Amino acid sequence: MTVDRVAIIGGTGEEGFGLALRWARAGIAVTIGSRETERGKQAAGRVREVLADARVDGMSNQDAAASHDVIVVTVPFGGQATIYKSIAEHVREEAIVIDGTVPVSTAVGGRPTTVLGVWQGSAAQQANSLLPKSVTTMGAFHTLAAKAVGEIETPLEGDVLVCGPKKGKPVVRELVEAIESLRFVDAGSLDQARLVEPLTALLIGINRRYKTDRAGVRITGLPD
Template identity: 40%
Template sequence: MTTDTLPVLAILGGTGDLGTGLARRWAQAGYEVIIGSRTLDKAETAVADLHEVMAERGVAEVSVRAMENLAAAEAGDIVAITVPFSHQAATLELVKPALQGKILVDVTVPLVPPRVGRVQLPEGGSAGQIAQDLLGEDVAVVSAFQNVAAAHLQEGSGVDCDVLVCGNKKDAREQVIKLVEAAGMRGFHAGMINNAAAAEALTSVLIVINKQYSCHAGIRITGIGD
């Protein structure tokens, strides 16, 4: 990967609503995307679906491939994980060697079903911190996208939601903010990785609001003078 080329983006657990939503946006923005899954079959189905959606949108060429999660993590320059919290640790353990020296975009929200509207942060403080602790210092874990509804990501239109971007390395946060912008949103430096707790907790609040308004709520940062 040189400074002239876009990084290859791998999405682990990329067949779910969040993963396919990000895949669509990044592919459409010109990134080479790898959809990873536990089985190649599921990843291939997701890739086929994505091509169909792009055809409907009149997007001529996108570069999207299907792989199993480990191969995806090996092939990606930047790796995102969009699995349920209950699968986060096992998935990261599997791909840990492949992530060394890379950025991991952690999209995990530590919801505890069935009470997903209740803030129940894990031991360790946040899913983002858990990922950083598990992967070690040579992986730059950056937490992002916790407050964006998957339904909005899957649409082709603009997303009325800002993204809080937490991580211990500024350069890594900046690279992820570029990916946020490529996906059509504003990203904000939101502090070190343990600040992921804020975005993760907020997701449960947004779920509570969604139930009241039958909507997919998000947030905007106000007052920054733009």
């Protein structure tokens, strides 16, 4: 499958908007989904202000989901379940849905909202549980700092740890490799998202200590 178009649910926010810019620059047609169609269209306009030739549009989350085979979701964890419930019946039967949600709350200083012994799942597994069984749910893009993603003249550093069924991995690989300098790393099944997602909480703390906003992750020792 060659990924020619992608919908980004939550693409009006910092993380999704940065990805929209990066993919639009790579020539991929991007649809920015929003709870309000007008907000999606305004965000698409902002992409065009940066990249005049971008193939970009804005839609409601439901319309964006219904009209794409590849969907990326970048929304706050607090609203994630509501968003999936609102799009579930619109998602195409064979769609690949890539969840980038991180279960942290900035309101509590970036600490994980998961508590050992209470909930040890992941946002990606929650997404999967809310989507039809025919849909392939993947987890990816958790450790990319939005500030760095949005600065499209600067190559991104780091790896994208990708979790989920084998069927979805070539698609996520294409999206990762469409972004200059990023590397796809196969992190295993969707279960592994419970290990990958908390890395972002770790990075938030590292950012704070090093007074930066772009700490990321690089796995060493892998063959080329």
